[in-house]
Amino acid sequence: MTHTSGEFELIDWIRQRAGRGGANVAIGIGDDAAALSIGDDEELLVATDTLLEGVHFDRSTALPREIGRKAAAVNVSDLAAMAARPIAVVCGLTLTKGLAGEFVRELMAGMIQLAESQGASLVGGDVTSWDGPLAVNVTAVGVCPKGKAVRRSGAHPGDAILVTGPLGGSLGSGRHYWFQPRVTEALALVEAADVHAMIDLSDGLAADLGHVCDESGCGATLVAEGIPIHEDVGDADRLSHALGDGEDFELLFTVDPADAERLLADPPAGLTLFRVGETTDEPGLRIIDANGNSKPLDRLGWSHDL
Ligand SMILES: [Mg+2]
Structure with missing residues (x-):
């Protein structure tokens, strides 16, 4: 999603600091997803993105199902950009205290539905709550034949x-x-x-x-x-x-x-x-x-x- 120039500078610094990565890192920071060698035939692709209330969605107008759907879809889109096949998503949910249970269930239903429509399963995550705005992080995992991720x-x-x-x-x-x-x-x-x-x-x-x-x-x-x-x-x-x-x-x-x-x-x-x-x-x-x-x-x- 749209970045500020300061965010790009920070990403460049992190990329240099992290370096090339270990022997299993086929593609590190700087692409739509990272690629990790996991065997002779395939690579595992990993992408993550966070949606913030007030920045990437407006809770007063967006349906909870739309927010959850988008959080999964933007990550699956990054896997598509590498020509990877999605297999799993993991979700980190930071809830605003007092948010209705029905809202959260609808949000997760939207996320799961989108993931499943693309062949991926929700396989884990973390739920926390605070007084701040709603934040929805998703990490998506995909696979592609070794060396075939499109950079x-x-x-x-x-x-x-x-x-x-x-x-x-x-x-x-x-x-x-x-x-x-x-x-x-x-x-x-x-x-x-x-x-x-x-x-x-x-x-x-x-x-x-x-x-x-x-x-x-x-x-x-x-x-x-x-x-x-x-x-x-x-x-x-x-x-x-x-x-x-x-x-x-x-x-x-x-x-x-x-x-x-x-x-x-x-x-x-x-x-x-x-x-x-x-x-x-x-x-x-x-x-x-x-x-x-x-x-x-x-x-x-x-x-x-x-
Ligand atoms: Mg992308």
């Missing part, structure tokens, strides 16, 4: 950049509570093509593409006319919303241009794909507007004169 760092200059659905307007419409994590889609994609890099769109198209470029050591050029804008977006600044709103939880991935042509011509079952641009040798993000002019794009998704 943010695998993009090559000249790759085609694709997304799995229309973008923007998720927070305003409430779609961020009800989005479908793209697990099936991710597994179908890696069957169908050599996916070089992948991320789920939580921070926004521009910001998340920026993460892929940072990790891959490349830049990217988006083509405004190729970016699918969600029907939830209103009439004003439509492109900026698609670039910057975040919490769409579609997948962004890069493949060889020839693979992109093939996937777009004959998408794997159930997938809707859009080609939004290409990665470049030149660092930084740019966008080509409707008149064919290339302009710098900032990570918040705003570019002058679009």
Whole structure:
């Protein structure tokens, strides 16, 4: 979910402090999930995320079932971004004292339902309470064949950049509570093509593409006319919303241009794909507007004169 720049600095510090990790760490800090070697054939993927009352949900408007569902879904989405199959979730629940039992039961029912719909079981957790706001942490665990987790760092200059659905307007419409994590889609994609890099769109198209470029050591050029804008977006600044709103939880991935042509011509079952641009040798993000002019794009998704 959307981060502040201070949070990114802290994550960088923690990443350096933690180092490369032990022999079992195939992928450490810096991707959508960590990957741990657990045998000759498979890796275990682990992702965690916390939803805070007043930041990620509003208890006066969101249903408890929606809060629980979202807490599981954002983590399962991170597993999808690695092309992992979810198997389990663990929940850390920090309750506000006096919260009705029915509210908590509904919240957990939403979480369990989402997890089970994606093939994962709730297998444990922790419940505490205090006078502060409600906080819901979920850790999701998945598996994938050894060495096959798709990283943010695998993009090559000249790759085609694709997304799995229309973008923007998720927070305003409430779609961020009800989005479908793209697990099936991710597994179908890696069957169908050599996916070089992948991320789920939580921070926004521009910001998340920026993460892929940072990790891959490349830049990217988006083509405004190729970016699918969600029907939830209103009439004003439509492109900026698609670039910057975040919490769409579609997948962004890069493949060889020839693979992109093939996937777009004959998408794997159930997938809707859009080609939004290409990665470049030149660092930084740019966008080509409707008149064919290339302009710098900032990570918040705003570019002058679009
Ligand atoms: Mg993610």
